[in-house]
Amino acid sequence: MPAGAPGPVEESDTKGGLRTALNGLTTRGRSFLAAGVAAAVCAYVLGQDDLLRVGLLLAVLPLICATVLHRTRHTVSGSRRLSPSRVPTGSEARVRLRLDNASRLHTGLLMLQDRVPYVLGPRPRFVLDRVEPGGVREVSYRVRSDLRGRYPLGPLQLQLNDPFGMCELTRSFSAHDTLVVIPRTEPLPALRLAGAAAGYGDGRHRSQALAGEDDIIPRGYRHGDDLRRVHWRSTARHGELMVRREEQPQRARCTVLLDTRRTAYRGAGPGSAFEWAVSGAASAAVHMLERGFSVRLLTDEGSPLPGGSADGFAGPAQESADSAGLMLDTLAVVDHSDGGGLSRAYDVLRGSGEGLLVAFFGDLDEEQTAVAARMRQRSRAAVAFVLDGDEWARGGEAGTRATAADRLRLLREAGWTAMAVPPGAELARLWQQAGQEGAGTGSSVAGSTTGHSGGWS
Known part of the structure; x- marks a missing residue:
């Protein structure tokens, strides 16, 4: 129900009549009724008219109260x-x-x-x-x-x-x-990395991205339309002037991948690693939508955000605020998956994985690290935030395991900008650090919608 809208006032139980009212008699009411009946019986046996009047008063009073109250509840x-x-x-x-x-x-x-x-x-x-x-x-x-x-x-x-x-x-x-x-979102800084990537995450040339592509579906002629855009074949078929639609600029694309595997996280509650990952995915998705990107929210099960376009991306066909609200509603109820791997997400990214990839991973074993490394092949740039479940369970008392450090190294060798996430870390600081590391290594990340090359915001 929308905020501020009053709810309907239907009654769940409209039957029962006097029986319902009598069932609502309190201990006092039942006592009065019993005393009245007893007094009336005694008055009849003893022939006492005064006692009969007292008995009738005691018996009728709770009945009158129940009847009046039953009528009141309907109004x-x-x-x-x-x-x-x-x-x-x-x-x-x-x-x-x-x-x-x-x-x-x-x-x-x-x-x-x-x-x-x-x-x-x-x-x-x-x-x-x-x-x-x-x-x-x-x-x-x-x-x-x-x-x-x-x-x-x-x-x-x-x-x-x-x-x-x-x-x-x-x-x-x-x-x-x-x-x-x-999930609570955190404002993220706008960053731009130097690189040789094209200005748009879909991999097209910058000139194409700036100019856009003609929509082949014509529309009716409107006063003021340029006659040079008349589509004569459609005009002859429809019997009226038809023009080509205006050029539509292409938007940069970003996929936010959330690892929800139950085996990848330890603990539960507001301060757990999984809740941090969910909040981070929400922050990244909202931030990229605000920067004009088409964003797709993807889980390890290969399930994109409901309500997006055919390929799962949301943003171009609807307002960014609506897209952000839909994603946040989805993340509000996301839970652990029983799957053990990232192969389904990899299959989705392999089919349409161009653009910027921002991933939030839990624990990665050797096999899943190899799968995550292959995800980078189809992306212009990829940033990974990796949470060590054991370190989060210990509260950060001990250092990151050597195996976790090896996983980060393998991801970086595959082209990821991989960041280890310690317990209680601020995403904004890691986001800034990822931008600096990406710039220092010359990583190419999908550009912004302004057409500048080699940047991510």
Whole structure:
């Protein structure tokens, strides 16, 4: 549900009538009813009219309270507003609850309760005084989570009590909201490396990239169009002037690869290596989209981001903000894969792997290091952030294993700009360091959309 939109106010249980109301009698109400019936029986046996009147009063009072309360529950509506509906980990969202009394009578004491997952905090409860006819009450509470995910909010429950405490009824509303907790992104510096790469990540010549290619699908003539762009064959077929579409500039491409293998990481929780990798992939994807790149989010299972183009890239056909939101929503629920290798991701990159490749790897054995090294062959430039699971599990107390250092060396020999990620490292600093190392070694990285050669931003 969009932030700020009230939810529908349908009732989940609309049947039951008086039986439902009687089931809501409290201990006090049941005691009054039992005492009234007993007094009436005794009055009938003893022939005491005064005792009969007392018995009838005791028995009728809880029944009247239950009937009035049952009618009231159908005239009280509730709604929820969530703002914002997408928050980074560790940030708060505000939930506003609104209660409307559409009846002509005052309500009794009300208790409002909203269901939230335990990771968002304690279940909020509010006690409201009597609401006048046509009156409105609004309350709010905050939720936050240090864990990514999609969390349902609701249903909203309303507990009604009569002034005498004879009856207690609960009404549930079917409206739900969903809070999406996305990985926290880190702003990254804009870098440019010297190199001989073409200005665009798709590998075309700079002149072609700047000029673009004509779209062979013609469109109808519009006032002011250059007559030199008339497509005469389509004009003859359609019976009206048709012109070639304007040239569309090509965008640089970037693939962000996230290693999600369960065997590649140790530990769990907000400070784990896997959560750092997810946050890093989100930061890199958002940064490249903001710099005008077409970005594809890829996992070790070879699954690209849903909603992209046919080849998985997002950006050119939709606004960057929408693409970033879609990627962050995907990363909010990404989890470990049970796969043991990177071969599926390699197959995808081998089919369309041109452009810039930014990878976030967990532990790499000798076989997976060889697969990762081959990924570099189709990319203009490749940057790898490698997390040593054992070092993260130890909290960085000991140095990186010799085998991990060997994996970095093999990746660098294959052309990667490979960076070791110590526990708690800042991605912005590693990003800057990767740019400096790439410039120092003469690595070529896909250029920016301005057409300058040899840069990555």
